Amino acid sequence: MARAHNSSRGFTLMELMISAAIGSVLIVMAADLFSRAMKASWITSQKSELQQDFRAASNILQRDISMAGAGSLGQQGLSTSSVGLPASTGTLPVYPCSGLTTCNYINGAPVAYPTASGAPTVPFLYSIIPGPNLGITINAAQGATDIITIVSADVSLALNCYTSSINAAGTVVTFQLPSPLPSTCILPTGVAAPQALNAAVIGLQQGDLILWGTNAVGVVTSVVTTCAPTGTNTACYTVDFAATDPGHINQPGAVTGSLKQFVGSGAPASTAIPVSAVRLLAVTYYLAIPPATGLPTLMRLQSGRAPAPVAENVVYLKFSYDVYDAGVVDANQSSMPAGTNPGMITKVNILHMSMRSQQAKYQGIGYQGLDLQTSIAARNLTSQQEYPISGSSY
């Protein structure tokens, strides 16, 4: 009987206390471990998201910079790196503008185009337009951020297959597709005709910059409309270049640089433009804080179209430039040294593109951060430095 009683006895108080103590220590350790694991996984998720955003943003930025001056700016001869803009009416063209009413994307004010040394009143559309300290200031102690504009020719739209003519006022251009196509119109194998100019994606849109020849730039100010083709032409489009664009690119009153230069003497109702046209892509990168998110965002603005966000949480953006002028190297310049112009830029250095992670705080951990520093050679701009070759054995 005594044995049976012994086998069914419970824990003593002492045993219970000890096991409870050991159990609670274990639970505390497990909770601590869990908390650490949660913190680590939060950091990991923030960092991986940051890296993903960062890689996407730096890829698109580097790709655009490497395209500076590509396409027709070089192909059509003359200066490989710049196009003179109309300004003789006293109104200087400004950038970066969008649509038809706004030119205030950066610090609420437009920026004047740079002018070449020796011709201070002629603004130029250079293939790279530096914008030192022209961006927003996110923190006064750090100072203003930079902007950068890269110009290249868009050869994906075969605008050079069309012939163009202009009205007497120099504000409306009619594009017609001739048949047969001109010899300069080279299309991919199997493609019979170039894209329609009113095509939804590839076609001309309000705000697009068009370059004729080497020194006439206009900005599209309306939706492209169709018209009846004349003679043997197979398609006809009417495009407005009204003098109301906020960037003051369309200046029919200007003697040089404007489309008015193509209007024949006596101002006939329609004058054929003797040179072919190409669409320019002027891409501006800048930081902005859109009210919708309140987050500092890297923005990409293509010509006069609506700006598009590239990456959120970019908190700093700085560039420097290597300038090469007939054997003299000015490396790491934040702005153009005296006697040089942006057409002499041969390398763009991204000094800082600093990003932070999406979420701010978690159990005492702050933002994660990342910074981009790299260089991109302006491949299409170095060609003007190549001839004559100096100091080289080849």
Add this chain to the structure above:
Amino acid sequence: MELGAIMKIKRAASSRKIDQSGFSLIETMFAMVLLAVGMLATLASLGYAIGANQTSQEDMLARQLASEAMESIFNARNTSQLGFASINNTTASPPGVFLPNAQSPKCAGPDGILDTADDVACLTAAGAECPNAGIECLTEPGPDGIMGTADDVVVSLENFTRTITITPLLENGTTVPTLVLVTITINYTVPNHAGTKSYVLEEEISSYH
């Protein structure tokens, strides 16, 4: 009471005692060790995931360091700033401009070309010289996510080295005079990751532009 009845009760009592005995201490310890090993394996995989994430950041920086040096070489060639014979290591004959062996990444000097004798100390976003005698450094906004505040984090790339090696190319045993191979090797260590990692970028560069 009969003797037989007593025996019956005793047998029943002893069999109940066997039923009620729990795990022995040894058995419990054994189970706990097994559980601990399993949990450690889970924790190790978590640590590995975090480590891999850390490594991917350094991998990305290595690519940047390699590509910026390659861009500077091609740029100097394109502008004829650098004669083709100068695209060589300083130890070559005739000597070129690129320092041999592994170099801590510095910033390009007046020539705009990296890993040459005129390289200068790098600066932080605040304009101060980078730590470790000006080895290239990144400036991150820190826990508050704002640049220019006291908690900005300056990350020195002291755990990176860059080696630019120029080697002639051979065709049928003869050196090709108009083509060399540029090899840029980035060696780097990653915290909590044993050994040195490498990123190698190779490109051939021609004397023709």
